[in-house]
Amino acid sequence: MKFVITRRSLRLIWEGVPVLKLDNVSVKYGSFTAVHDINIEVNAGEIVVLLGSNGAGKSTTFRAISGLNKPSTGEIIFEGKNLNKSSADQTVAWGIGQCPEGRKLFHAMSVEENLRMGAYVHRRKKDQIKHSLEHVYELFPILKDKRHDPAGSLSGGQQQMVAIGRALMSKPKLMLLDEPSIGLAPLVVEQMFEVIQKINKEGTTILLAEQNANAALKIADKGYVFENGTIVLKGTSAELFANDEVRKAYIGA
């Protein structure tokens, strides 16, 4: 697979402008502040991981980036565009692909139908969809064998593959992966992270939310640690890996 860099992402790297930037973002559910005043920068070509336990605010941050929840203060900027007012379907068209937590497939539809749904924003480009499909089947050969099976009949790992594949079908510049390792066997997790790394090498910037710090930090460039809706720590993955608190809280060593 070729290493694909668009002219736009090259220019962004050159200028040092982050692909995605969250500037003092807070998100509220009613009067409850789920995420408070966070700053995140994701540069082109990076894998960035958001670490934190359940309820720390990772998923809320993702929902804000994707446009499902609007930030109450602050700005979310993607490739120079302000995302604060855009709807969720618009952000997909602009190049933010999403893989929601807990996989969330269309269980009654076949694997291939699920994947095709992922290319909804490109629905008129038949050739491109065909190529993307082949690409996904290349990454996950098992899905090709099961392409006519209903997605609900697949195992957890395979369903996660479909979810990642579906996100890839929209040809995202930035992919949001919400806890891809949840509920999977260790060997499958390893496999999943290998594929994520591969997708990244092919030119997709990746923002990952994880509780499995060990696996995530191995492939990430940098990370942010969430606690109670704020970012308490940030650094390169080596720094975080060496940090005692992170080791204690998330790696268990």
Added chain:
Amino acid sequence: MSAVLNKRNIIILFVLVSLVFPLITTNTYLIHVMTLAFIWMIGVYGLNLLAGYTGYLSLAHAGFFAIGAYGLGILTVKAHMSFWLAFVLSLLITGLLGLIVGLIALRSKEHFFAIYTLCLGYIIYLVIDKWESLTEGVRGLIGIPAPQGFGPIKFETEKSHYYLVLFFLLLVILVMYRIVHSLSGRSFIAIRNSEDLALTIGISTARNKLTVFVLSTLFAGLSGALYASFVRFIGPDIGNTAVIFDMLTYLIVGGIGTLTGPLIGTLLVIWLSQLLQDFQQYRMLIFGPLLTLLVIFYPRGIVGGVTDIYRKRMAKKEKQLAGKKDSYIQSDLGAKNQVKEG
């Protein structure tokens, strides 16, 4: 879906039987009931597209049915337009009102949408009932003309009218079939499953929901216009909220969110209520419990129930086959391959 009773076979069977039906019987009463059943089916299909496939239960569809009927009635009786022009215009009026209503109603969801549309349906009924200068109020509109013929084809007999309604019904089924098996159909189902999920894969839910709403009101309007031209007399009662619950019964008995459900449900309930007419008001004593049992045990109606039973049987068979395969892999290739697969 079982091999013999799949949706294509059901539809083919229905088409064949409905085509020869008037040739078998000479009883115009039977043809009359059947034509009415077809007219309702069209409206039920509209309701199915919205409530069954997209997950928005509209209780205003009796209102849109009445708007279609009164549109045709007023334009022909009072404005003296030619039949087919009035027919097309009445559909346009229904669609336009559907668009306006949809823009507002679709801001609400779930129960609130149902309640909102229930009120709206009642308002439509009240307007028809009270606006006497336009609709003649409780007196109703009398003397709606039969459809104009095309050349040698005339629609004055029961039989010819039957075929005209059947033509529109088949058209609606064809359109439904195409929609359900297209990407739009799948995106409607995606909206039903989870609107957030649909949004995150890039489906513009607002636009899709509005499209479905307008389409389904068009079906209801078509059904109403056909009703007016067939019965030739309409009163405000056709917009009453009781009518929407009749339509809902047909849909739920047949199978909500299935392609053949409206066919089976409407035929079954209408013929059953014809058969039970001797019992008069005691009919409901039989209907009520039956419907309750059906909803408890087969929430997706007859078609959904049959499909589920068949699926379970297939899954069982597959499990047995897979079980044999798994033990083979385990003994032969070791556990690691299994991990890779799963």
